[in-house]
């Protein structure tokens with residue numbers, strides 16, 4: 001049976017009325033019928049890092065609280081909150097910082113770090129990239145998955161919605177593999193084996209511009225829900241002002257479903273697109289052109305490295321440190337696996353993926369390196385200290401990388 005995508009307005013000052021808003025949002029989707037035979041539910045929010053939901057980076061714990069209450073009223077007692085934070089971040093620390101551990105204690109919810117969960121290998125029937133993907137057992141075995149993404153832009157994938165939110169269900173080593181092998185194709189493969197039974201998208205405060213980490217809050221004041229993750233993402237993309245055709249993983253899924261993306265229009269219930277008048281700022285791809293004097297060589301890095309660099313450059317611009325770099329003739333920064341930069345005394349290589357090129361410039365290790373380390377080392381570079389052989393951070397990382405070889 002085909003269900004519509006449900007859309008309701010819900011501004012941040014209405015968050016206290018969230019339970020009523022959720023009832024209105026979910027009523028057209030007839031989820032109650034399915035829940036009659038379900039004893040446990042897994043909720044997968046977006047807690048990719050530890051930023052508060054008002055930044056637009058993470059799912060609101062108040063919204064999740066409303067969903068938990070809605071589920072309990074319908075007889076579902078066993079509820080798990082499950083997430084696997086991005087590479088370089090600890091899921092439980094992110095849960096603590098964003099209020100999810102407190103919520104779990106208050107409502108007696110089980111919490112699972114999907115990065116440390118046992119895994120199951122699942123075959124992909126029509127692969128773009130992977131024939132098999134390793135997925136956290138909690139997700140692979142769950143009775144009913146509720147996917148609760150945030151409505152965000154993404155500097156690599158244009159948007160990050162319910163399908164991209166699934167990347168949290170694979171362990172860190174697989175998150176890196178996704179980036180090595182091509183993010184959009186990998187995400188499309190993952191979406192073909194993990195299907196959310198229900199999507200509840202947090203667009204109360206989304207993120208625009210340089211998402212998913214360092215964009216600006218978008219006060220869209222919206223909730224979206226649906227039974228088909230592809231339909232919800234397609235409608236959300238249009239609301240944000242993007243054609244689904246420019247979101248590569250949606251194009252790949254459309255092709256597999258034999259759907260014409262230009263014409264496909266899932267039914268909508270609630271507020272219609274023509275009434276919403278919302279537009280998200282577009283991400284500036286590759287960061288190139290944003291910071292004068294900084295040339296970036298982009299080798300399809302994870303959002304971990306891209307986010308760390310974006311955070312570092314933004315803060316350096318505000319503090320005046322980038323001005324020093326400009327006065328010294330600028331820098332060239334390479335990150336991600338797919339780039340082979342030329343040797344230069346202006347070259348900075350970021351992340352383990354660029355370890356192989358470490359002799360060509362200044363190397364900043366990590367997978368990803370924390371934004372503060374990137375900033376600290378770029379600042380040293382600005383002062384003319386271009387080699388850091390004695391730096392403990394670099395040395396320890398190099399020893400590890402050599403052992404790994």
Ligand code: SF4
Pocket residue numbers: 087176179300301302303304305335336337350351352353354366367368369
């Ligand atoms: S070094 Fe950066 S781009 Fe490479 S796998 Fe690690 S986080 Fe991703």
